Amino acid sequence: MADIKRILFATDFSDNSKYALTFALSIAQKYDATLFVLHVIQQPSYPLGMYAEISFDAMDKFSQSISEAVEKEMRALKEKELQGFQKYECLIVHGTPFLEILRTAKEKEADLIVVGTHGRTGLDHVLFGSTAEKVVRRAHCPVMSVRLPGKEFRML
Template sequence: MKKISRILYATDFSESSAPAAEYALTLAQLAGADIHVLHVIGELEDKRRGRIPPEAFELFEKEIEVHVVKEMDQFCRQHLRDEVRYTTETTIGKPFQVILATARSQNADLIVMGTHGRTGIEHVLMGSTAERVVRRSPIPVLTVPCHDGK
């Protein structure tokens, strides 16, 4: 069996990402692996972005980044504590593309991420980042379903 030394844990800080954090933590502890925690801020589509003046958009991006760094710190302290070695990263882009690129650049052996459990028309309209990652990833992907009482 291949050794797991680096886990990429992708999170959107939602409730559905908390169970996935537990799995990432447990697997890292069992394997003696490090975790790279990634949060991707989805970028606006070009047609929506064009309606925002460039200087306002730059200020908006900076404010979001400051907020997300604080949220990342709080999320990691709550869910990963000091029980494993981890690094964090926040970036802007298309989530599934950034997750795959980060897995490559971090030499990850495993990707762990939560799923929202969308079905039907909501799934068709919103798509699934986890599904896109699973289909395109050259390394194993562990998807952890949300336990929201459904």
């Protein structure tokens, strides 16, 4: 088996991500690896013409409130989930989630990427896509995609 020394865990702070973190943390502990905990703040997209209705000041305040909420979530994650684990680094970046996950994985020379997945299928998957799927298809290293247990596959 490959030597796992650097693990990138991407989180959106959802229940799926919190569950996936248990796997990332377990692997990091087993292999004495450094765990990079990444959250990507996606630039909000506004419908065409909406910019005329929103002031730059309002957009700045909105962005600031998102950043503050993310920092609060990251602090809570460190206090609750990473308590007692020493080899980690938390990162908050802005951009397109799958691109930033891939960029950070290369930058940090990750041996493994761990992501939670919502398990969307059908039209939901077509409309929203899957960050996890895009990461799996393009990553330079293995990717572990973790889904919450109890969600059964069903045909539509």
